[in-house]
Amino acid sequence: MNFRFNRKDAAATALCVFTCTAFAQTAPVLDSEQRRFHDIYKELVNINTSDSVGNNTTAVIAMKKYLIADGFTEAEVQIFEPFPRKGNLVVRLKGDGTQRPILLLAHVDVVEAKREDWKTDPFVLQEDDDFFTARGAVDDKSMAAAFVSIVGQLKREGFQSRRDLILALTADEEMSAVPSNGAWWLLRTHPELITADFGINEGGSSQLRHGKPTIQRVQIAEKMNTSYKLEITDVGGHSSLPTGGNPIYPLAAALGRIGEYRFPVKLAEVTKVYFEKSASFETDQLKEDMLAVASGDPDSAALDRLSSVPLYNAMLRTTCVATRLNAGHANNALPQSASATVNCRILPQDDPDAVDATLRQLLGNDRIQMTNLIQPMPSPPSPLRPDLMNAVNALTEKMWPGVTVVPFMSTGGTDSRYMRNAGMHMYGVSGIFYEPSDARMHGLNERVPQKSLYDGREFLYQLIKQLAVSGKE
Numbered sequence: 001m002n003f004r005f006n007r008k009d010a011a012a013t014a015l016c017v018f019t020c021t022a023f024a025q026t027a028p029v030l031d032s033e034q035r036r037f038h039d040i041y042k043e044l045v046n047i048n049t050s051d052s053v054g055n056n057t058t059a060v061i062a063m064k065k066y067l068i069a070d071g072f073t074e075a076e077v078q079i080f081e082p083f084p085r086k087g088n089l090v091v092r093l094k095g096d097g098t099q100r101p102i103l104l105l106a107h108v109d110v111v112e113a114k115r116e117d118w119k120t121d122p123f124v125l126q127e128d129d130d131f132f133t134a135r136g137a138v139d140d141k142s143m144a145a146a147f148v149s150i151v152g153q154l155k156r157e158g159f160q161s162r163r164d165l166i167l168a169l170t171a172d173e174e175m176s177a178v179p180s181n182g183a184w185w186l187l188r189t190h191p192e193l194i195t196a197d198f199g200i201n202e203g204g205s206s207q208l209r210h211g212k213p214t215i216q217r218v219q220i221a222e223k224m225n226t227s228y229k230l231e232i233t234d235v236g237g238h239s240s241l242p243t244g245g246n247p248i249y250p251l252a253a254a255l256g257r258i259g260e261y262r263f264p265v266k267l268a269e270v271t272k273v274y275f276e277k278s279a280s281f282e283t284d285q286l287k288e289d290m291l292a293v294a295s296g297d298p299d300s301a302a303l304d305r306l307s308s309v310p311l312y313n314a315m316l317r318t319t320c321v322a323t324r325l326n327a328g329h330a331n332n333a334l335p336q337s338a339s340a341t342v343n344c345r346i347l348p349q350d351d352p353d354a355v356d357a358t359l360r361q362l363l364g365n366d367r368i369q370m371t372n373l374i375q376p377m378p379s380p381p382s383p384l385r386p387d388l389m390n391a392v393n394a395l396t397e398k399m400w401p402g403v404t405v406v407p408f409m410s411t412g413g414t415d416s417r418y419m420r421n422a423g424m425h426m427y428g429v430s431g432i433f434y435e436p437s438d439a440r441m442h443g444l445n446e447r448v449p450q451k452s453l454y455d456g457r458e459f460l461y462q463l464i465k466q467l468a469v470s471g472k473e
């Protein structure tokens with residue numbers, strides 16, 4: 001491990017003689033690879049890649065410039081722009097071909113961010129208070145920039161790999177509830193460019209507790225996402241003459257039943273292991289409840305207590321929740337229509353058709369039309385490959401002694417589902433630690449501890465190097 005992060009180091013003080021600024025007092029002293037990584041990260045973050053006004057193509061062209069400077073040819077760094085402003089980049093660092101490739105996948109588009117809502121401009125990287133702050137500071141420009149700098153460094157170093165390393169920087173991941181671009185598009189139109197033995201993507205999360213690294217989560221599965229529109233119509237009329245046809249009441253009653261309903265608990269292997277490993281960080285009743293889940297035979301009281309925590313509830317069962325509601329057109333008119341959106345997150349081992357049937361039963365009223373808005377995509381969990389898990393375990397122990405590696409099913413979605421659906425194994429792991437209470441992805445003032453980002457980049461560099469030479473003799 002060669003992480004160096006010395007604050008107020010002598011070198012910084014020497015620089016300060018000529019350019020003494022507040023930054024010099026707080027800036028870490030970086031080695032040359034870390035400086036290069038910082039430049040890549042800063043340039044990427046400062047390019048707005050939101051759907052409304054951003055430009056993904058500008059961002060991937062900027063990344064291409066670094067890859068070319070590191071020795072890739074113009075032709076090797078391919079850019080695909082299936083939609084204006086929505087470019088994707090693919091580049092391959094050739095190995096000797098004795099083992100199949102590894103895919104390094106990261107999206108460079110970001111969620112919208114409004115200047116007036118943020119403390120600072122979300123599209124200008126802020127470097128202070130020990131944090132990097134900007135939209136995309138974590139999700140997912142941290143991993144995108146790390147991969148660009150790592151693949152570039154390996155190219156410059158003439159690294160001898162047994163596997164091709166494929167880097168794909170993609171667009172529209174944040175729009176991928178209805179996929180049209182990005183990883184999904186590459187897989188459909190250019191599968192030969194990104195098909196690999198396995199891939200590394202976002203979706204893992206590494207947790208600090210009170211500033212101390214505790215858990216390194218490796219995402220090996222995720223829930224399926226689907227949404228339904230519920231709609232009911234009526235002839236309407238004057239509000240002074242109420243009728244039995246008012247659509248608001250049956251819709252509200254149906255939503256009430258959906259809100260009350262709890263899907264049955266289903267314990268996948270990954271869930272049991274997750275609770276078993278997490279129990280070691282807890283005490284008292286919570287610890288006992290977690291161990292009960294780990295045993296595979298928890299009683300209903302333990303499940304009730306765990307289900308009061310949103311994350312545990314979402315890991316234990318499929319969930320469906322009302323997310324939008326719309327009805328009526330005037331304060332003094334009977335409504336002509338009432339509609340709602342219900343979003344479901346389905347466990348990988350649950351059958352989407354059975355969830356559909358349960359919801360229809362809960363509606364309990366033939367007048368309510370239920371339409372499926374997104375086809376849920378089945379995405380089988382990836383196996384705990386020994387080469388990957390051993391490398392993650394050993395590196396984690398070396399860099400953060402005492403930290404527990406935990407396989408994890410994420411409740412939200414990532415582009416890994418397309419790869420898993422196509423039979424490729426995907427792993428979400430980053431080594432970028434932050435406090436769960438400070439997880440601001442998609443939210444305001446998104447930020448990452450500077451030290452965590454540099455450590456994560458080092459972790460990924462070491463991990464990729466190890467995996468690139470792994471495999472059967």
Ligand SMILES: [Zn+2]
Pocket residue numbers: 107139140173202
């Ligand atoms: Zn993301």
